[in-house]
Amino acid sequence: MTDVTATTNRTMRHAMDSDEARARVRKRYRAEARFKAYGIGAIAFAAAFP
Amino acid sequence: MMLIYIAAMLLVAAGAYVTGRQKGASFAIAGGGVARLHSLPSYHGGYVALAAVAPMLVWLIVWLMVAHRIVDAQAIAALPPGLKPTDELTYGARLREIYQIASGIRMEGVDPAISAGADMLNFWRTVTDWSLLVVGLALAILGFYWGARQLSAEFRARNGVERWVTWMLVACASVAVLTTVGIVFSVLFETLRFFSKVPWYEFLFGTQWSPQTAIRSDQVGSSGAFGAVPLFAGTTLIMLIAMLVAGPVGLFAAIYMAEYASPKVRAVAKPILEVLAGVPTVVFGFFAALTVAPFIRSTGEYFGLNVASESALAAGLVMGVMIIPFVSSLSDDVINAVPQSLRDGSYGMGATKSETIKRVILPAALPGIVSAFMLAISRAVGETMIVVMAAGLAGNLTFNPLEAVTTVTVQIKTLLVGDQEFDSAKTLSAFALGFVLFFFTLVLNFIALRIVQKYREQYD
Numbered sequence: 449m450t451d452v453t454a455t456t457n458r459t460m461r462h463a464m465d466s467d468e469a470r471a472r473v474r475k476r477y478r479a480e481a482r483f484k485a486y487g488i489g490a491i492a493f494a495a496a497f498p
Numbered sequence: 499m500m501l502i503y504i505a506a507m508l509l510v511a512a513g514a515y516v517t518g519r520q521k522g523a524s525f526a527i528a529g530g531g532v533a534r535l536h537s538l539p540s541y542h543g544g545y546v547a548l549a550a551v552a553p554m555l556v557w558l559i560v561w562l563m564v565a566h567r568i569v570d571a572q573a574i575a576a577l578p579p580g581l582k583p584t585d586e587l588t589y590g591a592r593l594r595e596i597y598q599i600a601s602g603i604r605m606e607g608v609d610p611a612i613s614a615g616a617d618m619l620n621f622w623r624t625v626t627d628w629s630l631l632v633v634g635l636a637l638a639i640l641g642f643y644w645g646a647r648q649l650s651a652e653f654r655a656r657n658g659v660e661r662w663v664t665w666m667l668v669a670c671a672s673v674a675v676l677t678t679v680g681i682v683f684s685v686l687f688e689t690l691r692f693f694s695k696v697p698w699y700e701f702l703f704g705t706q707w708s709p710q711t712a713i714r715s716d717q718v719g720s721s722g723a724f725g726a727v728p729l730f731a732g733t734t735l736i737m738l739i740a741m742l743v744a745g746p747v748g749l750f751a752a753i754y755m756a757e758y759a760s761p762k763v764r765a766v767a768k769p770i771l772e773v774l775a776g777v778p779t780v781v782f783g784f785f786a787a788l789t790v791a792p793f794i795r796s797t798g799e800y801f802g803l804n805v806a807s808e809s810a811l812a813a814g815l816v817m818g819v820m821i822i823p824f825v826s827s828l829s830d831d832v833i834n835a836v837p838q839s840l841r842d843g844s845y846g847m848g849a850t851k852s853e854t855i856k857r858v859i860l861p862a863a864l865p866g867i868v869s870a871f872m873l874a875i876s877r878a879v880g881e882t883m884i885v886v887m888a889a890g891l892a893g894n895l896t897f898n899p900l901e902a903v904t905t906v907t908v909q910i911k912t913l914l915v916g917d918q919e920f921d922s923a924k925t926l927s928a929f930a931l932g933f934v935l936f937f938f939t940l941v942l943n944f945i946a947l948r949i950v951q952k953y954r955e956q957y958d
Contacts (some may be wrong), residue, residue, distance in 0.1 A: 476850055483852035487754025490747045494822045495770045 499627040503634060507554050510638045511547045518546030518646060525651040537655035545655040548662050549645025553637035558630070565626040569619060576618035578611045685936060688929035695923040696724045701930060703727060707893030707904075709913060709924045724927050726934070728893035732810065732903030733879060736889065739814025739899055740821060740878045745871060747818075748825025755826070756833040757855055768827075775823035783887035786816035791888055798900060806890070806902040813888035814899065817881055821874045828873065832866025833859060865953040872946030876939040882907040906931050 522542030526532045532539070573596050574583065583589035592612075599608055599616040600623075649655070693701070704725020751771060755764050791812035798805030805811075836859050844854040860867070890902030891912060913928035 476853070480850045480852045483855070484754070484758055486750045487758055490750035491754055491767050491771070493747055494751055494774060494819070494826070495767070497774065497819050 511551045514550040514642050515543040515547040519543030521649050529651045536652050541655040541659050542649050544659045546645040550638045550642040553641045554634045557634050557637050561630050569622045572622040573615045573619035576615045685929050685933045689933040692926035692930045701726055705895055709927050728895040729906045733905040735810050736814045737878045740818040743818025744821040744825050748822045751826040752829035756830050771823050771826055779883035782816050782820050783883045786812050786888035805900045808890045808902045809900050810903045811899040813885050817884050821877050824874045825870050828870035829867050832863040836862045865950045869946040869950045872942050876942045906935050
């Protein structure tokens with residue numbers, strides 16, 4: 449039982465440390481920043497008019 | 499006399515209130531304490547006051563509708579047969595003459611026969627004025643006794659007063675509804691008159707718009723063309739451009755302010771967006787005509803494009819900016835109304851903020867966002883001043899945003915500005931256009947309401 453849990457943990461950590469995983473997270477964080485920038489851009493556009 | 503009557507109404511109300519209150523208080527003293535009464539003494543007073551004043555008010559309304567007709571009819575009846583008016587026009591003219599003599603504006607050169615009519619006018623005025631006061635006070639006394647007789651310790655005066663107040667509230671609410679109904683019908687009848695001159699299929703499906711009516715029947719171009727499709731196309735085009743601007747900008751601004759912005763940023767940004775809603779549309783109009791349109795024109799020329807100086811793009815862009823606050827503030831409210839537990843659940847699953855917004859918050863807030871868009875669209879369709887100044891005047895069936903198009907509202911304004919005869923097809927077509935516009939926005943609002951009802955999710 450304990451052995452099984454240990455193995456899963458090790459594979460999990462391995463999965464989260466892999467290059468693909470890092471790339472995925474980077475991509476998601478970039479999307480996050482882009483989304484936030486859209487919002488700032490929208491407010492700036494609206495504020496620039498009056 | 500009106501002032502005296504209103505003062506009398508106030509006096510009657512005050513007197514009836516005080517009497518009713520005293521009577522209610524006397525029940526309390528006789529029965530051993532206020533607790534023995536069904537209603538407080540002040541409600542007894544209110545009930546009697548209402549019973550006395552309501553008939554006076556009804557009588558005043560009836561009198562206002564009827565009295566001046568009686569006076570006018572009697573004054574005209576006093577004229578000798580030779581001077582009696584034959585049609586509506588001379589009736590009004592003769593009546594004005596009599597009014598002038600009666601009020602003493604005209605002194606010399608007065609026909610004695612007309613001056614007899616003026617005497618009659620003054621006499622009947624006095625009669626109706628006194629009848630207002632006498633009948634009103636009689637009704638007040640009747641109402642007062644009717645109300646006062648009912649009072650007793652067990653009398654449900656409070657319920658009575660509250661029933662009166664309910665009816666008053668219903669009356670106030672129905673004013674708004676009846677006004678809308680009145681507007682619909684007035685536009686509807688003029689529209690039907692227009693369709694008796696121009697067939698409806700020609701109006702709704704014709705592609706030529708040049709509303710003209712000749713002064714002489716043999717004039718060149720004496721028959722106008724009333725095909726409204728170019729106007730509908732122009733309206734749709736400008737509305738689409740406006741929504742392309744206002745939709746994304748408004749929605750993203752709302753998302754940023756609701757989800758990302760710190761309270762400090764929000765306190766600055768929200769008023770700035772609301773300033774946009776406060777700018778008069780005329781100001782937007784000349785901004786579009788003097789700044790945006792030439793800018794688009796010169797930009798287009800730089801790329802070798804032929805841009806009309808009153809392009810649909812300029813009007814649509816500025817209109818889009820105008821309706822940004824509608825989209826953003828309404829969407830902001832809906833997004834804020836999404837319960838925090840949904841966000842927490844999404845974050846707990848490891849989603850980033852933008853993923854939460856896209857996958858959880860926007861679906862949950864969708865009905866509200868859709869209705870915000872619908873309201874913005876009906877606003878854009880009905881907007882007049884910007885398109886009057888920045889869009890063209892000639893009906894032009896095209897979907898090219900760089901060309902000049904015209905909209906329904908612009909044409910209504912063009913048709914009704916200045917002196918108009920209200921029985922030509924040209925003028926009446928404005929009402930038909932208005933009716934189509936009204937119908938369109940009504941349908942949009944209806945759809946928006948239905949969407950909100952159907953998809954509303956009730957959390958918590």
